[in-house]
Amino acid sequence: MRAEEVQSDITRVLVTEEQIQAKLDEIAAQVTADYDGKELLLVGVLKGAVMVMADFARALPTHMTMDWMAVSSYGTGTRSSGVVQIRKDLDTDLHGKHVLIVEDIIDSGLTLSWLLTNFASRGAASVEVFALFRKPDAAKVEVDCRYIGFDIPNEFVVGYGLDYAEKYRNLRDVAILAPHVYS
Ligand code: 5GP
Ligand code: MG
Numbered sequence: 806m807r808a809e810e811v812q813s814d815i816t817r818v819l820v821t822e823e824q825i826q827a828k829l830d831e832i833a834a835q836v837t838a839d840y841d842g843k844e845l846l847l848v849g850v851l852k853g854a855v856m857v858m859a860d861f862a863r864a865l866p867t868h869m870t871m872d873w874m875a876v877s878s879y880g881t882g883t884r885s886s887g888v889v890q891i892r893k894d895l896d897t898d899l900h901g902k903h904v905l906i907v908e909d910i911i912d913s914g915l916t917l918s919w920l921l922t923n924f925a926s927r928g929a930a931s932v933e934v935f936a937l938f939r940k941p942d943a944a945k946v947e948v949d950c951r952y953i954g955f956d957i958p959n960e961f962v963v964g965y966g967l968d969y970a971e972k973y974r975n976l977r978d979v980a981i982l983a984p985h986v987y988s
C-alpha cells in the first residue's frame with residue numbers, strides 16, 4: 806500500500822489534526838472544572854476511540870483512570886444495526902465512580918444508547934458521554950451527550966481512529982472516504 810493510494814481514497818479533509826487537538830484542550834478544561842474533586846473514570850469504546858482517548862487523557866491535568874470496552878454493533882460496511890454485543894467488558898467496578906464514556910462518533914446513536922442502558926445498572930455515581938464527532942442528521946435515537954467535539958455532515962468519515970474495513974485509523978486528520986472505496 807503506497808501513500809498516494811491512501812490519498813486517492815479520500816474526498817476531502819473535514820477536520821484537521823490541529824482542530825482536533827484544540828478542541829480536545831477546550832473540552833479537557835470543561836471536564837476538569839466539571840469533575841473537580843470527583844473520581845473520574847474514562848471509558849473508551851474500542852477500537853475507534855483509541856486516538857481520542859490517548860490525546861484527551863493527556864490533555865487532562867488531573868488524576869483519572871482509564872478502562873476500555875469493546876462492543877460490536879452488527880451491521881454491514883458503513884451502517885450500524887443497533888444489535889450490540891460485548892466483546893470485551895470493563896475490568897473496573899463502577900460503584901461510586903464518575904464515568905465519562907469516550908466515543909469516536911455518534912451516528913444513529915444506537916450503540917451509545919445501548920451502552921448507557923447497560924451502564925445504568927452498574928452503580929456508577931454518574932455516567933456522561935464525550936463524543937468527538939456527531940452526525941445530527943443521522944440520529945435514530947436521542948443520546949444525552951454532555952460533551953461534543955464537532956457536529957459533522959451525514960457522510961462516512963475515516964481517520965483519527967475511525968476505520969473502514971479496519972483501515973485508515975492511522976490518518977491524522979478526519980476525512981470523507983471516497984464512495985468508490987465502498988460502493
Ligand atoms: P451508531 O451506533 O451511533 O450508528 O454508530 C456507532 C459506531 O459506528 C461508531 O462508534 C463508529 O465506530 C461507527 N461509525 C458511525 N459513523 C461512522 C463514520 O462516519 N465513519 C466510521 N469510520 N465509523 C462510523
Ligand atoms: Mg465507536
Ligand code: MG
Nearest residue numbers: 853967968969
Ligand atoms: Mg468501525
